[in-house]
Amino acid sequence: MLIKSIVKLFHCYIVFCSTRFSAIKPRQTWLKQFSNVAIVLIVFFLSSLIFAVPVKAAVSSCSSYINPVVANISTSPNLTFTVDNPSAQTIVWVKFTSPSSNFTVTSASATGWSVTTSSSTATFTSGSIAAQGSGLLTVATTIGSATGSESWTVAVSDSTDGSSATTCGGSTSITVVSTDESSPTLSDLTVSDISDTSAKISWTTNENTTSTVNYGKTIDYGSSTAISLGVSHSVTISGLTANTTYHFNIIYSDPAGNEEETGDNTFTTAKQTTTITKTETKTETKLVSPTPTPTPLPDRTPPLLSIATDLSIPYETAPEISGSTTDAKSAIARIEYSTDDGRIWAEVYTANVAVKSLPLSVSFKFTPSLSDDGNYNLKVRATDSSNNIGVSKTHTLIIDRLPPRVGGNFVFFGPQVLQADRYGSLVTLAGLDQRITLSAVGGPTTIDIVSEGDLDNKSKTQMFSLVKNPDNGLWVGTLAFSKDGLFQLKAKAIDGVGKKTQRNLNSVIVLSPGIVNSQETKKPIVGAKVTLFYQEPTSKVWMVWDAKPFGQTNPQYTKANGLYKLFVPSGMYYLKIEAKGFAALTTSLFRIDKPSPINSNFELKMGKFFKLGPFSITLPDFSTSRVPVRLSGPEIRKNERDLGLLDKEAPLFELLTTGGSTFDILKLRGRPSMITFVTTWSPPAVEQLSVLEKVAKDGSIRSVAVSTQESLSQLTMFQKRGGYTIPIVVDPDGTLVENYKLTSLPMHYFLDRYGVVKKVVSGVLNEAEIKDAIASIRKF
Numbered sequence: 001m002l003i004k005s006i007v008k009l010f011h012c013y014i015v016f017c018s019t020r021f022s023a024i025k026p027r028q029t030w031l032k033q034f035s036n037v038a039i040v041l042i043v044f045f046l047s048s049l050i051f052a053v054p055v056k057a058a059v060s061s062c063s064s065y066i067n068p069v070v071a072n073i074s075t076s077p078n079l080t081f082t083v084d085n086p087s088a089q090t091i092v093w094v095k096f097t098s099p100s101s102n103f104t105v106t107s108a109s110a111t112g113w114s115v116t117t118s119s120s121t122a123t124f125t126s127g128s129i130a131a132q133g134s135g136l137l138t139v140a141t142t143i144g145s146a147t148g149s150e151s152w153t154v155a156v157s158d159s160t161d162g163s164s165a166t167t168c169g170g171s172t173s174i175t176v177v178s179t180d181e182s183s184p185t186l187s188d189l190t191v192s193d194i195s196d197t198s199a200k201i202s203w204t205t206n207e208n209t210t211s212t213v214n215y216g217k218t219i220d221y222g223s224s225t226a227i228s229l230g231v232s233h234s235v236t237i238s239g240l241t242a243n244t245t246y247h248f249n250i251i252y253s254d255p256a257g258n259e260e261e262t263g264d265n266t267f268t269t270a271k272q273t274t275t276i277t278k279t280e281t282k283t284e285t286k287l288v289s290p291t292p293t294p295t296p297l298p299d300r301t302p303p304l305l306s307i308a309t310d311l312s313i314p315y316e317t318a319p320e321i322s323g324s325t326t327d328a329k330s331a332i333a334r335i336e337y338s339t340d341d342g343r344i345w346a347e348v349y350t351a352n353v354a355v356k357s358l359p360l361s362v363s364f365k366f367t368p369s370l371s372d373d374g375n376y377n378l379k380v381r382a383t384d385s386s387n388n389i390g391v392s393k394t395h396t397l398i399i400d401r402l403p404p405r406v407g408g409n410f411v412f413f414g415p416q417v418l419q420a421d422r423y424g425s426l427v428t429l430a431g432l433d434q435r436i437t438l439s440a441v442g443g444p445t446t447i448d449i450v451s452e453g454d455l456d457n458k459s460k461t462q463m464f465s466l467v468k469n470p471d472n473g474l475w476v477g478t479l480a481f482s483k484d485g486l487f488q489l490k491a492k493a494i495d496g497v498g499k500k501t502q503r504n505l506n507s508v509i510v511l512s513p514g515i516v517n518s519q520e521t522k523k524p525i526v527g528a529k530v531t532l533f534y535q536e537p538t539s540k541v542w543m544v545w546d547a548k549p550f551g552q553t554n555p556q557y558t559k560a561n562g563l564y565k566l567f568v569p570s571g572m573y574y575l576k577i578e579a580k581g582f583a584a585l586t587t588s589l590f591r592i593d594k595p596s597p598i599n600s601n602f603e604l605k606m607g608k609f610f611k612l613g614p615f616s617i618t619l620p621d622f623s624t625s626r627v628p629v630r631l632s633g634p635e636i637r638k639n640e641r642d643l644g645l646l647d648k649e650a651p652l653f654e655l656l657t658t659g660g661s662t663f664d665i666l667k668l669r670g671r672p673s674m675i676t677f678v679t680t681w682s683p684p685a686v687e688q689l690s691v692l693e694k695v696a697k698d699g700s701i702r703s704v705a706v707s708t709q710e711s712l713s714q715l716t717m718f719q720k721r722g723g724y725t726i727p728i729v730v731d732p733d734g735t736l737v738e739n740y741k742l743t744s745l746p747m748h749y750f751l752d753r754y755g756v757v758k759k760v761v762s763g764v765l766n767e768a769e770i771k772d773a774i775a776s777i778r779k780f
Contacts, residue, residue, distance in 0.1 A: 060087040063170035064154040070175045070255040076106070076142045081154060083168065084134045089158040091129040095165070096122045096139050099150035102176065103141050110137040125160060149175040175255065183258045184209045186250065190494075191267040191465035192446050196242035199267055199465075202234040207254050213237070215248035219264050219431065219482060229255070242272035245433060245478035264482040266433075267465035302390035303327040303382040311378065314398040314497050318370040323380065323392075324363045330384035331358030339368050341377035341394060351385075358385065371711070372473075373399050373443030375496040396496075402442035404493035404501050405734045407709040408745035409438035410682045411479065411506075414550035416569055416595040417684055420744040420762040425507045429565045429597040430484045433551075436466070437476050439679065439709045441734045442501075444493040447475050451487040451508065474681060484512040506743045511599050513565035516558050516577055519603040524562025528579040528604070531555035535572040545573070566598040575600075575629065583607045588626040600629045644741065645757045650675065650749060651739040655706075658715050659727035663704065668751060672777040673702040674770065675749040677742055678728070680710060680718040688746040688764050689724060695767060696726045701774055708742065709734040750777050 065082045085091050094113075098105060098120045105122050108115045113127030122139045129135040152172040155165040185206045193200040201213060210229050215237055216222035227233050240246060245268045253259035307323040325332055335349035348366045351358050362382075370376060375398055381391040411418040411426055413434040418426050428434055440447060449464040466477035481487065489505040516528040532554050534545035545568065547554035556564045575587040575598070582604035592598075654664045668675075676692060678685040695701050706729040707715055715728050736742070740749065743762070750759040750773050758777050765773070 058164035059085070059089045059091055059156055059158050059166045062087065062091070062154075062156050062166060062168040064168040064172055065170050066152060066172045066174055069171075069173065070177060071143055072256065073143060073145050073147060073176055073178055076140065079139045079141055079152075079174070081137050081139065081152075081172070082134060083129060083137060083154065083156065084170070085129045085131060085156070088131050090131055091135075091156045091158060092125070092127070092160055093157040093162045093165070094124040094129075094135075094137060095155045095162065096137070097153040097155070098141070099152055100146075102144040102146040102150070103152075104144075105139060105141055107140040108138060109140075110135065113137070123162070129156075143176055147176050147178060149173050177255055183260045184252060184254045186252060186260065186262060189250075189262070189265070189463050190446060190448060191265075191463075193236070194267060194270055194465070194467050196270045196272045197240050198236055198238040199240065199246070199269065200234060200236045201248065201250075202232075203250065204232055205252055207231065209233075209252040209254050211250055211252040213248060213250050215246055217241075217244060217246060219247050219480065221247060221249070240269050242269055244269050245480075247480060263462040264480055265463040265465070266478045266480050268467050268477050270467055271470070299327075299329040299384070299386040300388060301328060302388040303332060303384050305380055305382055305390050305392040307380060307392060307395065311395045311397055314400040316399070316401040318368045318397075318399060320365055320367050321378070321380075322363070322365045324361060325380075325382040325390065326361040327382075327384045327388075327390075328360070330386040330388065331360060332362040332382055333358075333385045334383040335362065335364050336381050336383075337366060337368065338379045338381075339370060339376040339397065342379055342391075345381070348380075368397070370397075370399055373402050373404075373441060373495065375443060375445060398443070398496045400443060400495060400497050400499070402733055403499050404442035404444035404447075404495040405440060405709070405737055406444075406447060406475075406491040406493050406501070406503060406505075407439035407441070407734050407737050408677060408679060408682065408685075408742050408747070409436055409505060410684060410745055411436045413567055413595070414552075416550065416567070418595060419684055419764065420506055422761050422763065423507075424743055424760075424762045425486075425509050426744075427509045427511065427597065428479075428481065429567055429599060430481050430510050430512055431565055432567060432597075433478050433480045435476060436464075436479055437474050437681070438466070438491070438505075439473075439681070439734075440475055440493060441709045441732075442493070442499075443495045444475075445496050447491060447493045449477065449479065449505070450490045450492060451479075451481065452490065453485050453487055472681065479508075481508065481510040484510045486510075503738065504741070504743070511597055513563040514599040515562045515601050516564065516579070517562060517601070517603050518582070519605045522603075524560065525558060525579050525582065525604060526560055526562070528558040528562065528564075528577055528582075529555050530558065530564040530566075531576045531578075532566055532568070532598070533574050533576065534568075537571070542574075567595065568592055568598060569595050573598075574626075575602075577602050577604060579604055581607055586626055587629045590629045598629070602627065645749070645760065648757055650751050650755050650757050651736070653729075653731075653736060653739075655729050655731055656712060657727040657729050658712065658719055661727070663727070663729045665704075665755070668702055668704065669753065669755050671702060671753045672774050673704075673751050674774065675704055675706060675740075675751065677706050677708060677736075677740070677745060677747045679707055679745050680714065682745040684764050685745040686722075689722070689726075691764070691766060691770070693724060693726055695770060698767075701770060703770075704729055706731060706736060708732075708737050748773075750774065752777050 063084045067080045071077045083094060104119050105117050108117055108122035110124055113124040116123045124137055154168040154172060156168060157163060157165040187204050189203040191199055191201050208229050208231055211227040211233055212224050213235055214221040214224045225235055227235055245266055247264050247266050249264055250262045303325045305325045309319060309321045325335060331351060333351045336345040336347050338345045348364050349362060375396055378395045378397040379392055381389055383389050411434050418434060420426050447466045451462045464477050464479050466475040468475050487508045487510060489508060490502055491505055492502045494500050516525045517523060518525055532545045533542050535542050545554050558564055570592050572589060572591050574589050578584045585602055585604055650665060652665055654662060657663050676688060678689055692705050695703055705726060708731040711732050712730045715730055746764060748761045748765060749757055752758050759773055
């Protein structure tokens with residue numbers, strides 16, 4: 001209508017002009033022709049303005065991503081492509097091209113699109129991906145037998161015919177691997193660089209895996225960190241609390257999706273370093289007259305130090321350290337050294353103040369007072385007469401005389417010591433944390449305790465990392481068994497030069513916790529209240545057992561699994577179990593002779609009740625019968641403990657004693673005898689020493705006490721403080737630890753008159769038990 005109106009107006013204008021100027025130019029034919037030509041030109045011009053179609057611009061950019069990124073050979077996966085359109089044009093055409101003949105396109109699909117395919121391509125039309133939008137398109141393929149990584153080509157266009165197509169960037173690479181149904185395996189799990197706030201966890205897998213490390217203060221973890229694809233893995237966990245036990249496990253999977261998970265492992269962070277900050281308050285007095293600049297200027301330059309001894313190599317004994325120090329202006333007044341990174345300093349040189357002219361340069365030599373293997377942080381410092389102090393850089397001095405040797409140990413739960421039974425086995429409950437302390441010589445830098453299940457136990461191996469206590473040199477850590485069964489503890493140690501040792505410690509019987517079930521449904525009861533009552537030995541009064549000093553709670557309330565767990569010291573007890581809707585249950589009295597777990601299972605009867613309108617009233621239960629408590633555990637070996645020593649001659653040794661003499665084991669020949677291994681830092685071993693004192697005074701039994709991995713001076717001082725009189729054989733290098741297969745302390749070896757081992761017993765023995773054991777030996 002607009003065009004017709006404009007043409008009509010223009011035509012009227014021409015007619016008007018022809019009428020107006022007819023007297024001047026009477027040529028009507030010319031005007032008519034001019035009018036027709038003008039109309040055509042105007043119509044063409046207006047049509048081009050109104051109905052013109054703009055020229056299309058190609059899609060400026062796009063990106064595409066493929067999923068999955070790994071596939072097996074000879075499979076038919078659906079490949080999903082995400083196509084992102086960051087440009088200002090709408091994508092209406094998409095084409096996918098396979099990277100090689102190893103991929104055959106079988107079909108394709110996407111909501112709102114039409115698809116045509118060939119063996120190597122899939123073309124999508126009649127759909128759209130809006131500007132600044134994205135779309136998901138699926139291509140079904142069959143993969144051949146070739147392996148390797150290849151990339152698909154993705155092209156897009158804003159034209160329905162695919163003209164001016166743009167090739168997308170992004171990541172369209174897919175890796176084809178051989179069919180893999182085998183799970184990856186994990187090895188060399190270690191925890192190192194343990195400080196008060198961080199720890200480094202390292203491990204190796206037999207193939208490329210991605211991993212997740214879960215960690216926290218309980219077995220529930222709570223924190224995690226992901227590790228990228230690789231074979232050698234490590235992660236440093238930071239932000240930890242000092243002197244705290246942390247639990248962790250690792251979930252790892254290969255590119256084929258085979259996933260495995262370690263058991264629960266633990267490590268304990270170091271104690272927090274105490275920093276003392278000295279604050280000085282200065283009072284300034286302003287003088288009216290300016291203070292003149294002193295002449296000459298005071299010396300504020302510290303001495304320079306150099307160490308000549310090669311400290312890049314390990315030494316069997318402490319080497320002589322030599323070096324020199326120089327000062328440009330002031331005399332050298334004092335030289336000191338430290339082997340613990342500056343905590344304690346020992347003097348090497350002090351200037352003679354009587355000498356008028358003191359040297360500006362001093363050479364020094366000293367031999368550190370070090371007898372134990374280890375990595376020592378060596379520093380030397382020099383002080384000049386102007387009190388300027390120069391300190392050398394920290395050097396690592398490695399003393400490596402012995403391989404790393406793990407000695408005896410003891411395990412405790414709260415204030416309770418877990419004493420091994422006569423077969424050398426410890427008994428505990430799954431899910432409880434217990435601490436282990438052990439000695440070591442040979443300068444280990446890391447010690448890990450690994451628990452391995454027996455042939456009948458398919459539980460996963462667990463690892464518990466220990467940390468060295470800088471105050472006493474002992475190694476401590478936490479054992480936390482996640483499943484019940486019979487386990488063997490192994491100690492793995494590594495020293496500063498990479499030497500590795502491994503040896504067996506105790507076996508551990510891990511019992512499952514107790515459970516409270518419904519007698520009718522046989523299902524666990526949620527919210528059952530389990531209360532333990534204890535009889536006070538002196539007053540004979542019964543009371544609720546105080547569990548807090550032992551790191552437990554009492555009463556306990558069961559969760560969905562119906563479990564409860566208690567580990568109690570010796571005493572007289574009974575239990576009461578209550579639950580809403582059930583009749584209460586009270587056990588008979590039972591006695592615990594040594595720290596032990598309580599894990600009896602109980603079944604509660606549904607309570608009797610009657611309804612009064614909308615109310616249900618439970619009737620009281622007046623039954624007086626009591627249920628016995630059965631402390632159950634897996635069947636274990638009942639034969640004498642055999643460490644490969646029974647019916648064999650006891651390993652020979654000849655060592656010094658605290659009495660100053662030399663003891664030869666051959667002196668025990670001629671009649672039955674006993675060798676007992678003790679130490680000054682294990683409470684059960686110290687308790688055993690008191691018994692050995694009485695046995696020695698009796699004189700009827702030939703026995704000897706041996707302490708391993710402790711020095712003569714340590715033992716002599718201990719004897720004086722404790723008032724012990726029996727001589728103790730000193731084995732500072734721990735050579736007898738491996739020879740006698742030492743595990744927990746104390747440990748006893750009973751020999752016949754020929755020096756042959758007939759019995760090996762762990763734990764504290766009283767006089768009667770020792771005499772009975774000797775009497776049984778006399779029968780051989």
